[in-house]
Amino acid sequence: MLTNERHDYILQLLDEKRTVKLQDLVEKTDASESTLRRDLTELENMGKLERVFGGAILPTRNLQEPSMDDKSTRNLKEKQSIAEFAATFVQEGDSVFLDAGTTTLQMIPHLKDKNPVVVTNGLPLAVALNEAGITTYLTGGMLKPRTGAFVGAGALAALGTYHFDICFLGVNGVHADYGYTTPDPEEAAIKKKAASHARKTYILADHSKVNKVSFATIMDLQEAALIVDGLPAESLKELEKITPVKVVEE
Amino acid sequence: MLTNERHDYILQLLDEKRTVKLQDLVEKTDASESTLRRDLTELENMGKLERVFGGAILPTRNLQEPSMDDKSTRNLKEKQSIAEFAATFVQEGDSVFLDAGTTTLQMIPHLKDKNPVVVTNGLPLAVALNEAGITTYLTGGMLKPRTGAFVGAGALAALGTYHFDICFLGVNGVHADYGYTTPDPEEAAIKKKAASHARKTYILADHSKVNKVSFATIMDLQEAALIVDGLPAESLKELEKITPVKVVEE
DNA sequence: CCAAAATCAATCATAATCATTCATAAGCAA
DNA sequence: TTGCTTATGAATGATTATGATTGATTTTGG
Structure with a gap:
């Protein structure tokens, strides 16, 4: 190992x-x-x-709080710039799916002025969306402790009743050979179903997740585009063989 | 250990x-x-x-924990004792529905040691249940900004898939002639549907809500029992004509 | 108030866990 | 291959947590 x-x-x-x-x-x-x-x-x-x-x-x-030590703060900055960039793909009045996760959470301030309708399976996201005054739907389902994500049959069934203009997902890893990975099979099922109900899907990942291999469920997300921050040119080339890639503008 | x-x-x-x-x-x-x-x-x-x-x-x-804004601390003492009393009706391992509301929110600390499975349509309740380590399901649906309650077709459909041993609802008013009232028709629909899927339903109300008349939707909740705190004897008698009443023990 | 029972603080020996060191194995570039 | 770096596992003595024992203290029930 x-x-x-x-x-x-x-x-x-x-x-x-x-x-x-x-x-x-x-x-x-x-x-x-x-x-x-x-x-x-x-x-x-x-x-x-x-x-x-x-x-x-x-x-x-x-x-729930963003961590304050040096390393995580740096990660947070990256997540924020990825999130801000990702938000530019949302059009006025779009119906949007936001996956549960810290990166997607950071998108919320940048969505306010686009009057979107947002569906999410993340408890902290619902709270933040509510505070931001955005029209919010939540999938419901069983609440996964700690991560604050709703999963299971209830969440999947609810997802079946929606259709999205645009869908944003977080992942645990992106690998040129294995594709997208996420540790929890139940969350993977949610991501997959959400993507299948969206016209366009974007995967958010900072560079620390690229070419990382770990115990995880591999997700098949053919139609999705990847949004990452700065990458070595060679990694970028390899990834572009399997998916369209958008790189965050500095 | x-x-x-x-x-x-x-x-x-x-x-x-x-x-x-x-x-x-x-x-x-x-x-x-x-x-x-x-x-x-x-x-x-x-x-x-x-x-x-x-x-x-x-x-x-x-x-004495400090907390919250004016509205939710109004009658907080009464709400807490009602909530604590209401929680005594829950059995070990019960499946429980908790309506969105400040009174039902206060029940959560008293449910911990009964290992319940709790379904709710309230965003703050889901957060609190999660923190308390209780197995939590949320109906999902559209989020009502002011109250933090999930309502609408999504919530109703999700409710249809559950069945509860016991169900706790908050109301806006209780009146001997008009029965139970709540201001929002959509929340009323949720309450009614939840009650119809429960073996036993309890309505929580502090004395300030008794015999109050306001612009509101009247709910038909025949099978439910009412839980209130201290009341004038005459009010109590009148109420008992229309519903079983449990009074909080001091 | 007294005596029995329960609970307590202090001590000590033991067991578990820890940081450190060192030797070996594995990966990698020249 | 050789030489270098890094990761690993075993062994060591030091440190810490634990459980039993002791006698002192507090509560309880006459």
Whole structure:
């Protein structure tokens, strides 16, 4: 198992359980205690978790709030510029689908003056849309703890009753060989269904997600275009073989 | 069990029951008395609880949470006691519908230890349920900006797919002659449909809403029982002619 | 008020976890 | 291949958490 894979696995487990024990990780991965200790130390330095005796817990800061440490702030800036760029594709009065996720959340301030009708499956997005005075529909369904995304049969059924002019999705990874990936199969189903009901679909990803491989569900999203920020030219070329790519203007 | 998990567990238990016994903790966790004593000492030093002989209690300052705007704090005390009383009707593992509204919102802390599955059409309720770690479903539909309630065809259709053991609704007025009233016809439709899919329905109203007449939609909710706080005896008698009434125990 | 029972603080030995070091294995460029 | 870097796993002594024991303190029930 690759270092990055382990890191993703640890963070995913942490996201679900709020706390992980080192010994559990030793059992579930094939890595040694030393290696996993190093992983935890690194992830702590990145601010992704907080080590405690015997394992690690989610950092104390609020999950909803954008994080304040250096690295995440930099990510946030990128997400914001991607989101702002993505919003320029929305026309006056469009019906829009916004996937649950932090990047799509950042689009909301830039949608206000376009009088859109927005459908989302994200709880924090519904709150933000409501505050922004935008006409909001929510899919409903089962609420996934922590991520605040609605999934399951209810959400899928609700999606079937809508049709979108434009659809924005977040992903966990984009790879020239494997395509789009996202960790949760249920969220993947939502994304796929939303895309199938849209005239045009855009995938939002910052460069840290490009060519990243991890445990994830692969999504088939043929018609979609990718929106990314600055990329090495070679990565860009490879990606363009599988999908149209829009790069954020600086 | 990690130290942090125990601490969280203790605080959670304390939040629910307002008081914990050391011996109960010894039984429920696998930790020794010594360890749990140390936990309590630490948590006390952090100001999270107050030790007493045999266990611990909530610190005195936590008893009254500050919160919210004027409207939602109006009659807050009454709403809280009504909500707490209403929650006693919920059984372990029940499927529960919670109407959008400030009174039903107050029920959420009292539902935690009953492991319910909760369906709601209220955006603030979904947020609170999520934070409380309760399994949550949301109807979805169109979001009404002012109230944070989901209404319309989408919400009604989603409601049709659920069935509830117990259903709690808020109303705008209760009148011995006119029955239940609520200002918005769309919300009235939601309430009616939810009630029709429940084995048992309770209407929550504080005394300020009794015998109030206003421009409103009259709802026919034959099977429902009314939960109110202190009332003049004559009002109570009149109401009992049209519906079963439960009065909050002081 | 007294005595029994329960709870408590303090101490100590043990077990678990930790940081550090070092040697080996794996990846990679020349 | 060789030489270099990086990732890994095992071993070490240090640190921390834990559980049992002790005698002191508080509550309880006459």
